[in-house]
Structures are given as C-alpha cells and as structure tokens.
Amino acid sequence: MLWEEFNKSDAVENIIRILKEYKKRITIMEVCGTHTMAIAKFGIKSILPKNIRLISGPGCPVCVTPVEIIDEIIKLSKIKDVIITTYGDMIKVPGSNSDESLERRKAEGADIRVVYSPMDALEIAKKNSDKEIVFIGIGFETTAPNSAVAVETAINEEIKNFSLFSIHKRVEPVLRHIINMDNFEVNGFLCPGNVAVIIGEEGFEFLVKEYKIPSVICGFEAGDIIYSIYRLSEMIKNNTPFLENEYIRAVKKKGNEKAKAAIDNYFEFCDDLWRGIGFIKNSGYKLKNEYSDFDATKKFSIELKTCDYTGLCRCGDVIKGKIEPFECEFFSRICTPENPLGPCMVSSEGACASEYKYSRMR
Amino acid sequence: MDDIITLAHGSGGKKTSQLIEEMFLPYFDNEELSKLNDGAILNGFDKIVFSTDSFVVRPFFFPGGDIGKLSVCGTVNDICMCGGEPKYLSISLIIEEGFKTENLKRIIESISKTADECNVKIVTGDTKVVERGKGDGIYINTTGIGYLKYDFLDKNRIEDGDMVIVSGNVGDHGVAVMAAREEVFESMNLVSDCMPLHELSKVILEYGNNIKILRDPTRGGIATTLNEFIEGTEIGIELFEESIPISEEVNKACEILGIDPLYSANEGKIVAVVSKNVANKVVNTLKKIKGGEKAAIIGKVTSKVKQRVVLKTSIGGTRILTKLSGSQLPRIC
Numbered sequence: 236m237l238w239e240e241f242n243k244s245d246a247v248e249n250i251i252r253i254l255k256e257y258k259k260r261i262t263i264m265e266v267c268g269t270h271t272m273a274i275a276k277f278g279i280k281s282i283l284p285k286n287i288r289l290i291s292g293p294g295c296p297v298c299v300t301p302v303e304i305i306d307e308i309i310k311l312s313k314i315k316d317v318i319i320t321t322y323g324d325m326i327k328v329p330g331s332n333s334d335e336s337l338e339r340r341k342a343e344g345a346d347i348r349v350v351y352s353p354m355d356a357l358e359i360a361k362k363n364s365d366k367e368i369v370f371i372g373i374g375f376e377t378t379a380p381n382s383a384v385a386v387e388t389a390i391n392e393e394i395k396n397f398s399l400f401s402i403h404k405r406v407e408p409v410l411r412h413i414i415n416m417d418n419f420e421v422n423g424f425l426c427p428g429n430v431a432v433i434i435g436e437e438g439f440e441f442l443v444k445e446y447k448i449p450s451v452i453c454g455f456e457a458g459d460i461i462y463s464i465y466r467l468s469e470m471i472k473n474n475t476p477f478l479e480n481e482y483i484r485a486v487k488k489k490g491n492e493k494a495k496a497a498i499d500n501y502f503e504f505c506d507d508l509w510r511g512i513g514f515i516k517n518s519g520y521k522l523k524n525e526y527s528d529f530d531a532t533k534k535f536s537i538e539l540k541t542c543d544y545t546g547l548c549r550c551g552d553v554i555k556g557k558i559e560p561f562e563c564e565f566f567s568r569i570c571t572p573e574n575p576l577g578p579c580m581v582s583s584e585g586a587c588a589s590e591y592k593y594s595r596m597r
Numbered sequence: 598m599d600d601i602i603t604l605a606h607g608s609g610g611k612k613t614s615q616l617i618e619e620m621f622l623p624y625f626d627n628e629e630l631s632k633l634n635d636g637a638i639l640n641g642f643d644k645i646v647f648s649t650d651s652f653v654v655r656p657f658f659f660p661g662g663d664i665g666k667l668s669v670c671g672t673v674n675d676i677c678m679c680g681g682e683p684k685y686l687s688i689s690l691i692i693e694e695g696f697k698t699e700n701l702k703r704i705i706e707s708i709s710k711t712a713d714e715c716n717v718k719i720v721t722g723d724t725k726v727v728e729r730g731k732g733d734g735i736y737i738n739t740t741g742i743g744y745l746k747y748d749f750l751d752k753n754r755i756e757d758g759d760m761v762i763v764s765g766n767v768g769d770h771g772v773a774v775m776a777a778r779e780e781v782f783e784s785m786n787l788v789s790d791c792m793p794l795h796e797l798s799k800v801i802l803e804y805g806n807n808i809k810i811l812r813d814p815t816r817g818g819i820a821t822t823l824n825e826f827i828e829g830t831e832i833g834i835e836l837f838e839e840s841i842p843i844s845e846e847v848n849k850a851c852e853i854l855g856i857d858p859l860y861s862a863n864e865g866k867i868v869a870v871v872s873k874n875v876a877n878k879v880v881n882t883l884k885k886i887k888g889g890e891k892a893a894i895i896g897k898v899t900s901k902v903k904q905r906v907v908l909k910t911s912i913g914g915t916r917i918l919t920k921l922s923g924s925q926l927p928r929i930c
Contacts, residue, residue: 247912276857278914351854457912584855593916 247282247458250465255284261471262288262420263464264556266406267427268295268584269455275593277457279464287464290556291579291586293409293512294427296374296402297324298554298578298585301510303540304402306330311369311400311535312337312345318363319347320356321371322378328581353385353399360389360397369531372401376433379403379520380494383501386522386529400531401521404507406430407441408518413555414446421556423449423467425460428482433498435490436480443478454482501526506541510578511551514541548577553586560590567591602696607726616724620701624709625719629685637720639685644745646681648672651738657700659777661769661789662864664737665707670793670864672741673715674813677798678867680747686712687740688722693732704735715793717741749806752826752870759809760876761834761896764797764867764889765790766842767819768858772850782853785846790888792865797889800882807872808879814868817921818860822868823896823906824920833902836918838910842891859908860921870898 265271271291274280280289293299309330312319319337326338326349341347346366350356356370372382382399389397406427413419426439431452442450449470453463463481470476480486498520507519527533548570549563560566560579570576572588579585598619605612622631629637652668662670669686676683688708692701712719769790776782794813801808814822819841823834843858851858865888871879876894883889906918 275916276910277912278908278910278916279912281914281916282912457910457914461912592919 247461250461251282251284254287254465254468257284257468257472258286259472260286260288261422261468262290262556263423263425263467264290264292264421265425266292266294266410267425267429268298268582268586269429270425270427270453270460271295271586271589272584273455273457273460275589277460278593279457279460283464287468289464290421290559291553292424292556293413293509293554294375294406295554295579295582295584295586296378296404297328297582298550299404299409299509299512300328300373300402300578301508301540302331303508305336307537307539308337308371308400309335309340311531311537312340312347314367314535316366317346318359318366318368319345319371320350320353320359320368321347322351322373323349324582324584325371325373327575328578329575333576353382354388357385357388357392357394357397360394364396366396367534368397369535370397370399372399372403375404375406375427375430376438376498377427377429379502380433380491380497383497386501386526387497389529390526395528398529398531398534399522400537401502401519403502403520404509405504405518405520406434407438408515409509409512410442412512412515412518414448416555418557421448422471423451425463425467426450426452428452428454428459428486431480431482431486431490433491433494436478436486436488438490440478443476447476449476451479452482452486454485508539508541511548511554550577550579550585550587553579560587563587598698600698602692602694602698602701602726604694604726604728607692607724613724620698620705621722624705625688625712625722627718627720629718629720630722634721637685639720639742642742642744644748646676646679646683646743646745647740648675648679649738649740650675651736653733653736654774655733656774656777657704657734659774659789660787661773662791663704663707664735665704666711667791667864668737668739669708669711669715669717670791671815672739673717674794674864676741676743677794678811678813680745680750680802680811681743682746683715683717683741683743683795685720685742686717688719689738690722690724691732691736691738692724692726693734694726694729696734701735704737711793715795747802747808750808750810752810752830754806754809755826755830755832755870755898756809757832757898757900758873759870759898760873760894761823761836761898762867762869762871762876762879762883763819763842763893763895764794764869764883765865765891766844766847767814767863767866768843768847768851768861770815770864771818771861772847772854772856772858774862775854775856776850782850785850787846787850790863790865792888794865794867794888796886797867797883800886801867801869801871801879804871804875804879807875809870809872811867811869814863814866816862818858818862819866819868820857820859820906820918821920823918826870827904827906831903832898832900833905833907834896835899835902836896836906836908838908840893841895842893859918873897
C-alpha cells in the first residue's frame, strides 16, 4: 500500500464507512508511542466508529523506564564533572522524589544536555576531555543500533571519557508478557513500523504463529494507521489472523541487517524492569562485558533494581491496556503535563500526555 | 576599538565613551540620541503605545536574522499589533566580558538597518558588561513607543462567524533556530521569518473596525496565540489543517524532531481575526506585499466549540489545540 495514494480523504471516508458496518466490539493495541501520538494528532479516534477501541501499549520508552532508573540518572548528575546527555523526553520525568528531575537538576547547576543522537554526545566528550560524559541510551530496537555505533566509535577513536547508560529495551518479550497476562483482551496489534525497520517482518511473526493475533506493521501517517486498523478489523471479523506489512516502503522481511549486527556485536540480553509491568526475562539490552569500560553502570557502580516502585501512579495500568488515561482518577486533576505524576503524562509520546493534549473534548 | 569587549567597556569611563562614540552613534545617530542625555525628551504624542521585550536567543546569528534584527522586530511588531505606529526605541545591551567586537558590530549594524527599515529612531540606551561566565554572550532589551493609530483592536469584539487569517507560513523561526542551535539539518533550507510587520499590519488595519484583533504569534506559536484570543470568552475557533500554510522544509524538520509547527515560534507573521465580509479581501491584499505572499484564511470563529481551539485534520478528524505546555523538546523515536 502506498500511503501517498491512500492518504486522500475520499479513501479515508470509504474505509471509515466500511468500518462502521462492523458491529462487533474490537480492541486494538498500538504498541508504539509514536503511533499513540499520531492517532491523537490526526484525530483518528474522533472519526472511528465507537465499537473500535484503540488502547496504548508499552511502546513509549520513557513511560516504561522505572522511576528507580530516573533516580540513578539524577544521582549521576550530582557527581562532579559528569555531563549527562539525553534525548529531550527524559528531561522532565520526576524521580521518586517528585521535586527532582533532570530539568530541575539543570536549573540547580548540573550539566545536562539534550542531544539528538549519541554521536552528539561523543562530540561533547571530545570537547570536554576533563569531564565524564554519560549518554542515556533509551529506546527500543530503533535507537539501540545508534548507541552501539557510538560505543564502537568511542572504542575506535579512544574516547575514554564517554559511557553509555543502556536502558534500551526489546519489544518481543514485553509483548509476550502482556499477551500472557490475565484478562488479556486485545484482538489485534498495530506493530511499530520504526522497530520493524530494524528487526524486520520476521521480528513480529511470533504474534501470529504462536498466538494467532492479527497484526499489522504500520507506518506513521494518518493513511497508514486507518488502513492498518481496517485490515486488522477484517482479519478479526473473518478470524483469519496473519501478519501484514503495511509499512512496506520502509520494512523488509529481515529488517536492517547492519543495524541488527551492531546491536548483536555490542549488546546482550538482560532481564529488565519495566515501569508498571514488572521484571521481564531477557527484555533489555546491556553492553557485553568486554565493553565494560564504556558501560556507565560499571563505571559509576550503579546497582539496578529488580522491583518497581510505582506509588499512586496508574501509568502501569495504562500501558498494559487495562485502563484508558481518562479512567485514571488523577488524570487532568492532579496529574497534568505541568505537574506530572507519572511518565505517561511526562513523555511527549505518552498515552496520558496525548490524551490530555489532543482529546479532552470527549 | 579593541577586538573583544572587556569589563572596562561597561565601566562608565573612557572605554564606555569609546564604545558609544565608535560603535553606537555612527549607526543610531539622530538629534535626540546625539544629546547623550540620560533620557530622550519626545514631543507629539496623544495616546501612545508602549512595549518592552528582552532577547536572549542562541545562536546570535541564524539563517534569516540575528539577535539585533530580532530585538528591533520584536518590539516594533508588538507596537504594530496594538494598532500603534512605532516611532522610538531604546536599546539596552548586556554584554559578557570577552565578547568579540566584530560580532557586536554585526549586531549593531543589523539593529541600525532594521530600525531604518521601519522608520524607527533609537533615542536612548544603556550598556553593561558582565564578567565572563556571568552572561551568555549578549542579551538585548528593547523598549519602544509609538502613536496609537488604530484604537479599535479588542479581543472582546471577536464574534461568531469571524475568520482567522495568517500572513504566511507558520513555524519558521522556531524550527530555524532549533536547527541552527543543534547544527542539524544543514542541507535543509530552514530560514527564520524574522521581519518587521509594520507594512503588513498597516494594510490589514486599513480595513478599519472589520479587524478585531492582531497578534504576532511568537513563542508558543499560532496554537497558543489563538487560545489567548478566546480565553475568557464564550466562543471557540475551528481551524482547518489543510489551509494552514507550512513550508515543506519546516514540516519535514518537525516530523524528524517530533515537534509541532503550530507551536513553533514565528517572528514575522501576523494572526488576525477579521469580519467574514473582508476576510478574502484582506488575504488578497496581503498576498501582494512582501512577506504576505502565503497569507491564508485558516479558520473561523464559532460558538459551537466554546472556549476551545479545535483543529479539523486533513483526514476529517478533530483534535484540540491547547496552549503550549512547557517547551517543545526533540523526541526519542
């Protein structure tokens, strides 16, 4: 499907009309935070029939980062001569002490810099040889290859004052975990096109082969998303689950071999903690032991917890698809983007932030 | 003139005099300023428009402008948006020790050129030099006054059926500065829209009290400005996504950065609410003027959506546009 052809309002109207003819209640989980935002941005929920329910999954990397990790990063920012480099989304997330965040630490004098890629962090390292530069490696298979390449470059160029705090996560184990939870009610998955660019169609085949759940690898334009919802609805209605690649313009069967090799060369799987979800076997990426000189957890003796503290926040229920953001008793009352209680409201791609920003008219 | 600014240039002594005589007077000279009084005595006002703004942009020089041009445009534009004709400006400079004189000269030249362009005199000013590390290169404050020429602008006059107009592509300044700051998107043609709005506002205001309100949508972008228009009223605004002019480059950069052009700053655009009967005429007039070529009607005032700005998306969906919350930050994936 070429989205340029599809992204026309008459085609959209046609599909909406067909969708409206379905009477069955259908629940679709968009795994990725970028999809959550795109759905809100294009007002897709406002044109879908009421029987089609879209819920957000665990695909916003900021949202699934445990508060203990945020605390560790805040602690790092208090060490003399350490420069924290991070993607912008991490800046506002509060730690377990809600008065603390990287934004707050920056205002207090810590050297915290927003970067667009870990290569920018390496440049900062080159220019500040008397400082230790830590890059907060967050994200799924989409951003992990960049972190791997940064470590490779640091090794090749002997940039010794650079380290990676890897909190990269894997999509497959968390999806398996969610599917195996009690009361799992999702009828179909909108799979993240950006992750699939790296891991390929084959990275999502297990959803259909093992669990028989209709799944579509989906791009990020309005046309991509509506068409994918339409295809999922058809599969659900006809009980013909298969994996469709709607994002064919970017996703290959085997993905990006070079990026996968970069991940394999530098990372190994580790058991990892997911905010609001728990500890999941083999769900994270940590640097291999031979690269421990570039591993911030080793360099700064960071001890990673295995049990998650969530406090009052119900972000965990949101990213497991158990509740929609507006069903949380704190949503838009005491939890707002200016005063976020949890990461789903902090992250620009969080389900609660998206609901708050775009959809409060319902 | 020394090649860098030192604390001595802000001491109030000989070096300060040298800075004023060699750097400022040649560019800003006029009969009020040349008296070098503590303040300027100005004649001829009945009702005046008075506005002030401070400029702390990084980098100082960006595609399409610099901190000097911006500091004149910012205050001139604020006066124009109130229905005023700007006449006089003050310039206050806070310079960090070590700042290159060469860069200061470029900034002063730019201030001078922009002030001339909008027929505004710089009649008073101040310079302070702060120790290295206590500033960020240069900060500029400008204060301006002008005649109140059009006294009918008032957001309380906005009513059901009025139309919303923008004078050109939105989001240019915010994206251009962000790109220049991070040295990304070098190959893309991202240029700030920084320009004085005296000509564009004049032709709009000639439509008299059919014009309800004007605003230059700077920080927070057009989404925030439109929310300010309807705050405390019983009406709302419906915007048509497909009609909002956004350049292809800005759209692409926003997609990559994960920011929304409707919240990105503009420094050379007007958003106006006007009566329905003049909306097309105003747009056609703007299109004939430099900087107004991409003018468009982008929405309408309606009491159907009370106290909300609602965007009709290109696929027929709707979403709410609230005020900008915090600052826009680049996203992860």
